Amino acid sequence: DAGVIQSPRHEVTEMGQEVTLRCKPISGHNSLFWYRQTMMRGLELLIYFNNNVPIDDSGMPEDRFSAKMPNASFSTLKIQPSEPRDSAVYFCASRRDLGTEAFFGQGTRLTVV
Amino acid sequence: GEDVEQSLFLSVREGDSSVINCTYTDSSSTYLYWYKQEPGAGLQLLTYIFSNMDMKQDQRLTVLLNKKDKHLSLRIADTQTGDSAIYFCAENGNDYKLSFGAGTTVTVRA
Numbered sequence: 001d002a003g004v005i006q007s008p009r010h011e012v013t014e015m016g017q018e019v020t021l022r023c024k025p026i027s028g029h030n031s032l033f034w035y036r037q038t039m040m041r042g043l044e045l046l047i048y049f050n051n052n053v054p055i056d057d058s059g060m061p062e063d064r065f066s067a068k069m070p071n072a073s074f075s076t077l078k079i080q081p082s083e084p085r086d087s088a089v090y091f092c093a094s095r096r097d098l099g100t101e102a103f104f105g106q107g108t109r110l111t112v113v
Numbered sequence: 114g115e116d117v118e119q120s121l122f123l124s125v126r127e128g129d130s131s132v133i134n135c136t137y138t139d140s141s142s143t144y145l146y147w148y149k150q151e152p153g154a155g156l157q158l159l160t161y162i163f164s165n166m167d168m169k170q171d172q173r174l175t176v177l178l179n180k181k182d183k184h185l186s187l188r189i190a191d192t193q194t195g196d197s198a199i200y201f202c203a204e205n206g207n208d209y210k211l212s213f214g215a216g217t218t219v220t221v222r223a
Contacts, residue, residue, distance in 0.1 A: 004155075031209055042215025043156075043201060050209050091155055098209055099144045104155030 006092050006105035013112055018080040021108045024073055025094030033102065034067055034077050035091040043091075049075065082112045117214035119202050124220045131189040133217045135202030138183065142204040145178060147187045150199040150216065159187075159200070189219075197221045 005024040013019050025032050033048040047057040049069045057067070064083070069075040079086055089109050095102040119135040137145065143164050148156040162169045162176045162185070169176045175188040189196055199216040206212070 031211075033211060035213070043213040045210070045212055048210060055209055093156075093211075095211075099205055101146075101158045101161070102211055104157070106155050 004092055004094050004103050004105035006090075006108050008108060009106060011108060011110045013082055013110070015083055015112055016081045017112075018078065019082045019086075019110060019112075021077040021090050021092075021110070023075045023077070023092030023094075023105060025075070025092070026096075026103055027073065029094035029096050029103075030072075031095050031098075031102075032069060032075050033091075033093040034075070035093065036088045037091060037107070038088045046077070079110075082110075084112045087111050116212045117202055117204055119200075119214040119217050121215060122218050122220070124222060125192050127192060127194060127221050127223050129192055131187075131192045131196065131219055131221075133187045133189075133200050133202075133219065135185040135187075135214055136183055137185065137202070137204040137212075139204055139206045139212075140180075140183065142206055144205040145176075145185050146201075146203040146205070147174075147176065147185075148201040148203060148213070150201065152198075156201060156213075192219075192221050194221050194223070 007022045031050050034046040037043045046059045047067045052069045067077045089107045091107045093102045093104045116138045125131045146161045147159045149159045150156045160171050173190045177186045199218050201216045202214040
């Protein structure tokens with residue numbers, strides 16, 4: 001398996017634009033997580049899904065952020081409109097079952113200017 | 114994350130032992146993890162411990178768990194330059210949530 005695949009690896013966008021980050025989890029994994037990493041806040045859990053259903057989105061910072069998982073092999077994290085303070089590395093992770101190892105993607109480095 | 118706390122920086126001399134500490138809040142946590150992040154990469158699992166264990170040893174790594182105090186530590190014996198990275202503690206609650214600490218940046222000096 002190729003592991004968790006995130007795209008794009010880097011994204012530079014202007015303030016106010018819509019940004020969509022994509023994630024393909026490992027086949028057979030039931031849980032998917034979106035994290036944001038910044039120097040100031042470390043690694044924050046934004047939202048996680050189990051069997052494609054969002055379980056907890058309390059980490060999503062504002063209504064400008066939304067995430068979907070239309071099927072077991074794809075998830076998106078959308079920011080609309082984007083702001084400079086959204087600049088961070090966004091990670092997607094997946095795992096097979098509760099308690100098992102979570103595998104991380106390489107991350108998307110987002111820069112909003 | 115606010116549920117898991119760890120110190121931010123650790124500097125250690127090559128060949129010495131490193132000890133990274135972590136505290137967590139969810140008493141129902143079933144698994145506790147240590148992940149390693151190298152520059153420009155995602156996180157990779159180093160080791161984990163089940164909540165009914167006190168200690169786990171894996172080559173140069175020793176994990177100690179004090180469930181009463183909700184304290185977890187990672188000891189790296191004979192620290193090498195390749196051990197320089199950010200180390201994350203994580204807890205797994207019963208509701209599938211996987212929460213990480215802010216990460217401890219370990220710098221190994223010659």
